[in-house]
Amino acid sequence: MSLEKKISMAVIKRLPRYYRYLSDLLRLGITRISSKELSSRMGITASQIRQDLNCFGGFGQQGYGYNVEYLYNEIGNILGVNETFKVIIIGAGNMGQALANYSNFEKRGFKLTGIFDVNPELIGKRIRDIEIMSLDSMDRFIMENRVDIAILCVPYEHTPAIADRVACLGVKGLWNFSPMDLKLPYDVIIENVHLSDSLMVLGYRLNEMLKIEK
Amino acid sequence: MSLEKKISMAVIKRLPRYYRYLSDLLRLGITRISSKELSSRMGITASQIRQDLNCFGGFGQQGYGYNVEYLYNEIGNILGVNETFKVIIIGAGNMGQALANYSNFEKRGFKLTGIFDVNPELIGKRIRDIEIMSLDSMDRFIMENRVDIAILCVPYEHTPAIADRVACLGVKGLWNFSPMDLKLPYDVIIENVHLSDSLMVLGYRLNEMLKIEK
Known part of the structure; x- marks a missing residue:
């Protein structure tokens, strides 16, 4: 191979x-x-x-x-769809919850095992049978459960520190939804998702089309 | 230009x-x-x-x-960030709600004006001051409000029909979150977002890294 x-x-x-x-x-x-x-x-x-x-x-x-x-x-x-990866979501806001509810990922081998947040109103709630836990309990959870991938849905300013923290705990893959191109000095695979980039390209192309029509 | x-x-x-x-x-x-x-x-x-x-x-x-x-x-x-586009979201499930709550889009000129769903439990609820309306009232809303962009967060099997319907009503841009490469025979700009593609690339790269480490 x-x-x-x-x-x-x-x-x-x-x-x-x-x-x-x-x-x-x-x-x-x-x-x-x-x-x-x-x-x-x-x-x-x-x-x-x-x-x-x-x-x-x-x-x-x-x-x-x-x-x-x-x-x-x-x-x-x-693509490794028959492999199983243990996944956690950090940040249970709207995007985190949307991703947690998206059961399609499991079909591709991505098994959601934990969701973490700092908001006391969210902690204890359940999404698809998985309890939202306090961020304070995340480090121990990652080590005990050998988490492979962390999905980062935390605010922009907290993203680098959280990414550092989970990478140091042995998480090998980061799926980042914060609007920054996250880079880390370790051997960690990072995929940055920039939703608004795609919307801005749509806006650009729309403008160009409307200019031609005028 | x-x-x-x-x-x-x-x-x-x-x-x-x-x-x-x-x-x-x-x-x-x-x-x-x-x-x-x-x-x-x-x-x-x-x-x-x-x-x-x-x-x-x-x-x-x-x-x-x-x-x-x-x-x-x-x-x-x-990129046209100073232009304003009128946007609706079709499908107020988790992804639709996550996008509706993402106020960053407005800073880039994308103004959310309506949210539509078929689920009676969702209709009437509000997200950031915008009421979720019945899909039955969408066609009139699009025409009266001259909607530019529709964000499609509807199930896979309903996506082509909904896309057709809004395109015929004059919507010029579609931001599609259903996992298909939507194509239409009209002059409509379509951006397809495939979240799981990015996750699968992460899985592939992770597998490759783990193979090397073994």
């Missing part, structure tokens, strides 16, 4: 998209698809698709296209 | 990131920055930064770097 380490982030970032499209095809009962047809559905060139999938050893037969179920399962394996 | 129409989506997608970093610099009291220093902060090459900003006519003086406030305001103008 040493091959996989050289795969570019651009390719890796496209894998979940392949996975989604293949899942749709399965749902539609489509068992076989050519790179050309997949290309027109996904809006990616066929040569890009072949190139991407070749990074992982191919999967297609010339002239026969791809076996949808096989490719779906293989991409799932590459 | 006809120049702007040729700008690639890759550049446009980086603009909100520049805007965030410049906002951080302003907050830190930094008034001037070289492309080299901005480059090391942002993890983008200096030549990429110069190239990106040249798409909009430059802004920098050779040897002097960029005036942070000026650049921040100019990028804000390009």
Whole structure:
């Protein structure tokens, strides 16, 4: 598997998209698809698709296209959807609660084990059977439960300190919803989510379209 | 401004990131920055930064770097943060409520004017002074209020029909949180948000790191 380490982030970032499209095809009962047809559905060139999938050893037969179920399962394996990660959410405000309620993540191997907040009105409440606990009890919880991933939904100014704290306790992955590109000096994988970036791109494109129409 | 129409989506997608970093610099009291220093902060090459900003006519003086406030305001103008868009949220579940509570969007010119749902237990409740209304009253509301953007937080299977419905009523921008790449045959700008894609990339990278450590 040493091959996989050289795969570019651009390719890796496209894998979940392949996975989604293949899942749709399965749902539609489509068992076989050519790179050309997949290309027109996904809006990616066929040569890009072949190139991407070749990074992982191919999967297609010339002239026969791809076996949808096989490719779906293989991409799932590459993405590690059959692995299980223990996840906590820090910050049980609206975004934290929305994510806690999103049971789809569990299907992909992300198991929510704890939710933490400082707000006494939230502590003790339950979301999908998981109690919101005090932030004071988080450190011990992380160590005892060997938490893999922390989802950070805390206010901007508290994010770096909380990230430091959980990384020092051995959490290896951070999914950050605070509007900053979080960086840490340790061996921690960080994915920063910037929702408003996507909204601002929408605003820009909308403005451009309205200018043309005027 | 006809120049702007040729700008690639890759550049446009980086603009909100520049805007965030410049906002951080302003907050830190930094008034001037070289492309080299901005480059090391942002993890983008200096030549990429110069190239990106040249798409909009430059802004920098050779040897002097960029005036942070000026650049921040100019990028804000390009992104249209001073325009106001009327926004509705369709689907007042957890994600819809999280977005409704996120007042930061208003600072960027996105004004929430209505929230709609089908659930009788939610209809009539208020989020930040805005009442959740019945989906039955949405069509009239969109027409009377000239809504620009609809945020779609409805279940997967209802998304295409709802998207069609609002597009036919003149909504020009869709921000879609359903896990599908929504496409419409009309002149509508769509930004699809795929939260679980980002989580799956985190899982993949985490697996790769753990393999190396073993």
